[in-house]
Amino acid sequence: MVRPQDRKFVTADPEKCIGCVVCEYACSMTKEKTYNPTKSRIRALRLGPLVNLAITCRHCEDPACVAACPRNALTQEENTGIIIVDEEACDGCAWCISACQFGAMMMHPEKKVVFTCDSCKNEQDGPQCVKWCPEEALTFVTSDVLAQKARISAVKNLFQEAKEKKAENK
Amino acid sequence: MYAYAGKILRVDLTTGKVSTEPLSEELAKNYIGGIGLGIRLLMDNSKPGTDPFSPDNPLIYVTGPLSGTMGPTAGNGYAVVSKSPATGCVGEAKAHGFFGAELKRAGYDAVIITGKADKLSYLWIDDDKVELRNAEHLRGKSPYQTDVAIKEELGDYYIRVSAIGEAGEKLSRIACIINDEFRAIGRTGLGAVMGSKNLKAVAVRGTRDVNVANLEGFKEFVKMIHERMKGPATKKYKTLGTPENVLVLNSLSALATRNFTNSRFEGAEKVSGEYLNEHYVKKIVGCATCGMRCDHIAAVSEGPYKGAISRLEFECLWSMGPLCGIDRLDAIIEAMKIVNEYGMDGISIGVVVAFAMDCYEHGILTKEQTEGIDLRFGNAEALIALIHKIGKREGWLGNTLAEGVARAAEIIGGDAYKYACHIKGLELPGYDIRTLKTAALGFSVAFRGACHLRNGAYAPDVKGKVNRFKIEKGRGKMIVSDGNLYNIIDSLIVCKFSRGTYYDGLKDLANYYTLATGIPMTAEELDKAGERIENLARLFNIREGKGTRKYDTLPWKIMNVPVPDEGPAKGAVVTEEEFQIGLDDYYEARGWTKDGVPTVEKITALGLGEYAYIVQGGKA
Structure with missing residues (x-):
């Protein structure tokens, strides 16, 4: 049994992401054998030149999308946290889309059922967007590691600041 | 067809009539896309002597064969082609960002307006739905404000x-067209x-698939380019960016200062x-599908x-x-920002202001x-004030300068x-093409007017491959081969910043093309297509008189005012004699007559026989 904090998902570093959408193309190429961002499981957003981020499913604990589905078409895989869509049961009502705070649940333009990131579970080397990201802004990590990284950079910043203050006082 | 949409859209704004027609594979292969296809469509969809501002002058949006694919840089490009109101010649410019891919996904290789x-x-x-909507409420808005308003609407x-x-x-x-905040169809x-x-x-929304002929092969090719983009070929663009040129050109006495004085x-x-990078650049971002990133976003914080x-x-x-003799980056960043807001060519506007300053002095x-x-040189406030006047066509001076330097000089008298440079x-x-003379020759023969991106003729000078203080026989050939290559780059709409990643030049590009389109292509065929495009553009310009x-000229200052600065460049100026030698050499290398006109044999060999009437002085 995998603990929730050990589940991996794809996340973008806002410091590094430049909104180039290579991830969208890599995703649609891998999953749909075509180039079409509207069929990508990850979407990048540029709200301004300095505000860029790619977003996909974060495999939430107690996922709102699953809870919202009136037809029990969505289930969460125990070990991976991946949201599985039963394409027979889904009727495209989009309640899960409104429920997801990340916009990570999307309507497939042709199948008319929802789709989301499955962490490229059928690919040997994991999520292809991570592999293709030219900025190394995307990582496939657990929430535990994300927390560790945040702590490390917080501590580094603190000590950097302390050093600079010391230097100023000299 | 693969990669191409296979379809051209026609829109008549007068009648509101919209129609589509197929793009033939022959036209696709012979003209590639981008400016090549655009110039061909311009030739065939306009009558000789049409005023650029006449409703009959077509404004042609064109994508490239790779637009909409994952191809780095080429995946996101588009070109606009029309008869230029600045030159009366072929007007063309390309832009990257996100717009081009969307237009391809909507299902069009070209839109003839x-x-x-x-x-x-x-x-x-x-996609298939094409509609003309009211924009009166957007009058006076900047391209970016327009972008935001339309998305909202x-x-x-x-x-x-x-x-x-x-x-x-x-x-x-000197007005331009802008997409994605600061990506410009800038020139002409x-x-x-x-x-x-x-x-x-x-405004475009495209939701269709773009499929390539050989997905596995294409994917491997793209992966290779991504790898190369991490290396030395793009280092300049990823670090200091093109502003690195400031000190390089200055050290070569090639940084034109105070209006080419x-x-x-x-x-x-x-x-x-x-x-710039140390004090102003906040982040370096990139265009859709590009693994390189070059957009240096500069911000002024005090x-x-x-x-x-702005991007700079x-x-x-x-x-x-x-x-303009201005040494304040904060003012330059502000100037760039407002130039983008008015939607003006960022090169031309500076040359226009410098011209006015020179006249004032x-x-x-x-x-x-x-x-x-x-309006003294070096007065940053004057630069900003004048840009506002020109952008608004305010007063006699703003109105005059908005015409560009050539016409403004005529008006001022x-x-x-x-x-007027x-x-x-x-x-x-x-x-400063007084000290980069291959560039002087290359710029003079470029079909869209003074341009460093039609044949890159500054490169042999800057890299020290030739004696840059002299025009001599042999330069014509260099300009020809690079001119053909640049025509292909702009027809595939590959970003020129990435040109160094195609280690095998046209061979790489031919391979790229075939993997995407499935249409067989060799380096030789691409070179010929580049030559065809150059000749067709020349024919268009001849048709338009x-x-x-006599139209392949250089500005007065370049030929009459020697470089005054001490150093190896002192006294440099382009002489009439060497310039004429250069023109002869270039025309010969192109297989054109002494008057710079393509011969009927040349035209026929390039498959342009139907346009022979233009050089025979007849009518179609």
């Missing part, structure tokens, strides 16, 4: 918009053609790429221009900096005529022509 809307309008292309954040600003609406001949005044059609913007700038350090933010590249930094423009602006009506880019030897 003719006619004139009865009120300010925008074209809304939603249509309710989709992922719509892409290509729009003009106030300068285009007011038919400024195409924003004014759009304005003349009462067309404020083209000096070739070195004493303030170069303060406007260098090094200084002083009178606090809050100014060498050419515009130069035109509004050293060329020589007493040709009085303080009365400048309405009190002290007297000796003003001596200070243009070729064929297009303002010079950022190289501006394509012969």
